[in-house]
Structures are given as C-alpha cells and as structure tokens.
Amino acid sequence: MDHTKEIVQRALALIKEHGLKYTKKRETLIKYLADKNRYVSAREVHEYMNSVFPGLSYDTVYRNLHDFSELGIFEETDFNSEMKFRLHCSLMGADHHHHHFICKYCGKTKEIKICPMDFFQEQLVGCTIEGHRFEIYGRCEQCQNV
Structure with missing residues (x-):
C-alpha cells in the first residue's frame, strides 16, 4: 500500500471512531489534502x-474541513483573513512536537524543530501554559520571485 493510501485509511479510521460515516466525498477530500501536502484555502x-462532485456546496466542504480539524485529521491556520487547511502532521508520520514555516504564496510548509515555549514558560512563573501555536510566514524557495 502506498503512503498516501495509508494516510487516507488512518484518517478514515478516525472518522469512524468518532461516529461519522464513510462517504466517497469525505475520502476524496482527505486524499486531496494528502496529495497537496500544503495549506490550501477552503475555496481551493x-x-x-x-x-469531482458537481453541485457540492461550499458550506458542505467548509463544514467537513472544520469538523475534520476538530477531530485532528486536518490542521487549520488563518492568514490574510482566510482559513487554510492541511492534513495533520501526525497522520503523515510526524510523531514529535513541532511548528511550521508557511509560505504565504503557495501554502507550502516546512517543519521547525525547535519550540520557543521553554523560554516563555520561564517568563511565566506560577502560570500553566495549556496550549500554543507558533507559525512563521514568508516566501519559500520557489516563491522568492513572486
């Protein structure tokens, strides 16, 4: 089984675990994001x-993108006042905590292997950090001349 097929199967198993039913549309949606391997807009x-499915409403697509983000199948980010989505790194085999550099032009991501939270925890004596998100935006190598 190829890597993309394994990823799609893991995502479909998560959908089933959370009581959602399998549909060809949901499988196609997951496969699309797995193939893209970058942040994409809901519009795209x-x-x-x-x-692929003529007449499919934007609301249906957006609802599934959001629901799958809540289940940990997709990651979402907001830049330039637009929500963008990508397959969650854990489904692609990442088993460690990391953050991303995100190209503002093509949505490509690069893994950042350090986390600045240790520094912030030292600054917040007596506080408990319960979550965080750290993203860096810019231009990837291919988009330098855009």
Whole structure:
C-alpha cells in the first residue's frame, strides 16, 4: 500500500471512531489534502471537490474541513483573513512536537524543530501554559520571485 493510501485509511479510521460515516466525498477530500501536502484555502478545496462532485456546496466542504480539524485529521491556520487547511502532521508520520514555516504564496510548509515555549514558560512563573501555536510566514524557495 502506498503512503498516501495509508494516510487516507488512518484518517478514515478516525472518522469512524468518532461516529461519522464513510462517504466517497469525505475520502476524496482527505486524499486531496494528502496529495497537496500544503495549506490550501477552503475555496481551493471547494473548486476541486465541485469538479469531482458537481453541485457540492461550499458550506458542505467548509463544514467537513472544520469538523475534520476538530477531530485532528486536518490542521487549520488563518492568514490574510482566510482559513487554510492541511492534513495533520501526525497522520503523515510526524510523531514529535513541532511548528511550521508557511509560505504565504503557495501554502507550502516546512517543519521547525525547535519550540520557543521553554523560554516563555520561564517568563511565566506560577502560570500553566495549556496550549500554543507558533507559525512563521514568508516566501519559500520557489516563491522568492513572486
């Protein structure tokens, strides 16, 4: 079984574990994000899904993107006032805590292997950090001349 197929199967198993039913549309959505391997806008996902399933509403696509983010299947980020989604790193084999550099032009991501939270914890004596998100935005190598 190829790597993308394994990823899709893991994601579909998570959907089933959370009581959602399998549909070809959901499988196609997951496969699309697995193949892209970058952040994509809901609009871009809808355009693709509508080309495969004509008449599929934007609301349906967006609801599934959001629901799958809540289940840990997708990651979401907001830049330039637009939500973007990608397959969650844990489904792609990442088994360690990390953050991302995100290209603002093509959505490509690069893993950042250090976490600045140790520094912040030292600054917040008596406080408990319960979660965080750290992203760096810029231009990837391919988008330097855009």
